[in-house]
Amino acid sequence: MKKVNIAIVGATGIVGRTFLKVLEERKFPIENLYLFSSAKSKGCKLTFRGKEYEVEALTEESFNRDIDIALFSAGGAVSKKFAPIARDNGVIVVDNSSAWRMDKDIPLVIPEVNPEDIKWNNGIIANPNCSTIQSVVPLKVLHDVFKIKRIIFSTYQAVSGSGMGGINDLENGINGGKHKKYPHQIAYNCIPHIDDFMENGYTKEEMKMIDETKKILNDETIKITATTVRVPVKYGHSVSINIEFENPFELEEVFKLLENADGIIVVDDIGINEYPMPLTCSGKDEVFVGRIRRDFSVDNGINMWVVADNIRKGAATNAIQIAELLIKNLK
Incomplete structure (x- = not known):
């Protein structure tokens, strides 16, 4: 090379x-x-x-x-x-x-x-955007086969996404110090506010995930909504993704598609409490997917839990x- x-x-x-x-x-x-x-x-x-x-x-x-x-x-x-x-x-x-x-x-x-x-x-x-990257890697695999109709993103984003200021706020808060980067203490807390609020009530981070997903998948017809939350974790973003497909599917096929995809590692064995977590995904380059299950509240829906190191793959x-x-x- x-x-x-x-x-x-x-x-x-x-x-x-x-x-x-x-x-x-x-x-x-x-x-x-x-x-x-x-x-x-x-x-x-x-x-x-x-x-x-x-x-x-x-x-x-x-x-x-x-x-x-x-x-x-x-x-x-x-x-x-x-x-x-x-x-x-x-x-x-x-x-x-x-x-x-x-x-x-x-x-x-x-x-x-x-x-x-x-x-x-x-x-x-x-x-x-970091959360968009790790979400769209598995979404693309499924969209190609089942065609995605609607997505609901709920994120649990690490403080390192805010740079050293975010990490310092977490460490200072744990030690009883004051926060400087965030509007509230992040230690022992969750803040449903990443980036600035917009006139529509969404934050810029939420709109990034919505708009970027459509651009990368080259599909403006997908309906998408998002809530992004900062959590007291140093490295590794987690995203709960609810997906509604146009086409019917078998859960076994979803697992097979994800397991065979580049850049994805499926960690999903609830019998032995195996699922992706920031602590075990930190320092790695792959996107980890687990808690894959059918959403019984809609036709052709699934839930999945997606974790990746936001500083590396993100x-x-x-x-x-x-x-x-x-x-x-x-x-």
Whole structure:
């Protein structure tokens, strides 16, 4: 596989550091590595494959060099400003923020679901929302066979989804300290409020899941609703998904489809209390599915419980999987 020059924007953040870890684990073919972050992190040293790299401050001139792919995870404002600059310098950007996800001219990609959409990128590819990624991986498998009519998402999202501020709020709360990131104490609590509230009463996080799911599945006819909740867990988002299909199904077929799908591990044996949990899924790249059962309240309905590491598959790993697809097409 051809070696490429990689840049990481937001290198000192949780996802940025995980980019480095996943790139190393997956033996990604890198010729030169460039690390960028905010001015306050300039000069910070990070280690990759036993070599120490100095973090540079991100500027408008940062991409005036031979960079093939840039992995961005520095927030929407940074992405909006610097992703076009990188693109105009011939760099392909894989962006982890919400800045470009719903732009009709920019593909929103999960490699197990819609890898073909990478082909029409114009220099920027969007990484979906963390909860959307882990939900759509199993949804796609079932949608292809049974056609989904309606989805109800209920999420239980880890504090690491809010960066170090969320983790600090949880740790401080457990130790009797004050919260700073969230509007309420997260320790020993659940907060049904992720991102800003909108005029329709939903939060931006909830609307992200609704809109992104339709875009990735390329189906605007699916009816979707969502409630997203922050819970006192460090790593690993959990999503309860209720699905109503157009077509009838046998539960055994649902299990078989999920068990044979790429990127999915079925953990479902209630006889011995086996089901996915954040604690056992943390640090892994797969999407874990369990508690699969028929919803008897509707025709052709099921419930399932989906768990994944939100920093890995929900962010860093998915972006690097996109980059792996890209390098196959680089000359």
